[in-house]
Amino acid sequence: MSAPTPKTEPLLRKCVIPAAGLGTRFLPATKAIPKEMLPIVDTPTLQYIVQEAVSAGITDVILISGRGKESMIDHFDLAVELEATLKARGKEEEFRKLRAISDMVTVLSVRQKEPLGLGHAVLCARGLVGNEPFGVMLGDDMIDSEDPGIRQLARVFHQYKQGVVALMEVPDSETHLYGIAAGKEIADGVIQIDRIVEKPKRGTAPSNLAVIGRYVLPPDIFGILENQPPGVGGEIQLTDGLATLQKQQGLLGYRFKGLRYDAGDKVGYLKANIAYALKRPELRGPLLEWLGEIVKAEKP
Numbered sequence: 001m002s003a004p005t006p007k008t009e010p011l012l013r014k015c016v017i018p019a020a021g022l023g024t025r026f027l028p029a030t031k032a033i034p035k036e037m038l039p040i041v042d043t044p045t046l047q048y049i050v051q052e053a054v055s056a057g058i059t060d061v062i063l064i065s066g067r068g069k070e071s072m073i074d075h076f077d078l079a080v081e082l083e084a085t086l087k088a089r090g091k092e093e094e095f096r097k098l099r100a101i102s103d104m105v106t107v108l109s110v111r112q113k114e115p116l117g118l119g120h121a122v123l124c125a126r127g128l129v130g131n132e133p134f135g136v137m138l139g140d141d142m143i144d145s146e147d148p149g150i151r152q153l154a155r156v157f158h159q160y161k162q163g164v165v166a167l168m169e170v171p172d173s174e175t176h177l178y179g180i181a182a183g184k185e186i187a188d189g190v191i192q193i194d195r196i197v198e199k200p201k202r203g204t205a206p207s208n209l210a211v212i213g214r215y216v217l218p219p220d221i222f223g224i225l226e227n228q229p230p231g232v233g234g235e236i237q238l239t240d241g242l243a244t245l246q247k248q249q250g251l252l253g254y255r256f257k258g259l260r261y262d263a264g265d266k267v268g269y270l271k272a273n274i275a276y277a278l279k280r281p282e283l284r285g286p287l288l289e290w291l292g293e294i295v296k297a298e299k300p
C-alpha cells in the first residue's frame with residue numbers, strides 16, 4: 001500500500017492519536033504487541049489511522065504512547081537492515097512499500113505515564129500541539145471513506161469556527177458504550193450540540209447519536225482538560241471537557257460519511273479484516289468462495 005497523497009490544501013497540520021492503552025480486550029495477542037500494531041489483513045490498524053491523517057493533509061502525528069509500545073514508533077521509522085535485505089534480493093516493490101511508510105509523516109511521541117483517561121491522554125499532547133486547532137483520532141475506530149473522516153470534520157471546523165466531533169447513530173442498546181450528543185441539525189449532517197455526556201446509564205441517553213473517535217478541536221480544550229475532574233470510571237474524560245467547551249464556545253457534531261468499524265471489539269475487528277480483504281482484488285475471489293462454503297456448511 002503506498003502513502004496516500006493529500007488531495008487539496010491542508011486544513012489541519014497536527015493530529016493526536018492516543019495509543020497508551022494496555023489493550024486488555026485482545027490478550028494474549030497484546031501481551032507483547034501493542035493493540036495498535038494488530039493487523040487488518042497485513043497492515044497495522046495504526047497505519048490505517050495514520051494514512052487517513054495523511055490523506056487529510058496532516059503532516060505531524062502526535063502519538064500518545066505508553067511503556068512497552070516502542071514498536072509503534074519503529075513502524076514509522078526507517079528499517080535500515082530490512083530495506084537493505086529487500087534491495088539485495090531485488091524485492092523492489094516490497095522495498096518501496098516499506099519506504100513509503102517512513103516517508104509518510106513525521107511521528108512525534110509523548111508518554112502518558114499513568115492511565116488517567118482519554119482527556120488526560122489528549123492533554124499530554126499540549127506542548128507538541130501548541131496554540132493551533134488539531135485533530136484527535138482514536139485508533140479503535142476505523143473509518144472507511146474516500147473522503148477521509150478527519151478531513152470531513154476539518155472542513156466543518158473551518159466553516160463554522162467551532163470544535164467538531166464525529167457522530168453516528170447507534171441502537172438504544174449501545175448508547176451506554178459511547179459519548180452521546182444531542183442537539184439541533186443546522187445544516188446537512190451538521191448538529192449544533194446542546195448536550196454531550198460520556199457513557200450515559202441505560203435509559204438515560206439524550207439521543208442515539210454516538211461520538212465516534214474523530215475530533216477537530218481548538219487548543220482551548222487543553223485549559224479545560226487541565227482543570228477537569230475525573231468522570232465515568234474515575235478517568236479524566238475527553239467528553240466531559242467537550243461539555244465545558246460546548247458551554248463556553250459551542251460545539252458541533254458531524255454525521256460523517258463512510259463505514260465505521262470498531263477494531264477495539266473482537267467482532268468489529270474481524271469484520272474490518274473481512275471488509276478490507278474483500279477490497280483487495282487478489283484476496284476477494286478466494287475469500288468469497290470460502291465464505292460461501294462456510295455459510296452453506298453452517299445451514300442446518
Ligand code: G1P
Nearest residue numbers: 118141178179210211212213239
Ligand atoms: C471513547 C470515548 C467515547 C467515544 C468512543 C468512540 O470511549 O470516551 O466518548 O464514544 O471512544 O469509540 P472508549 O471506546 O475508549 O471507551
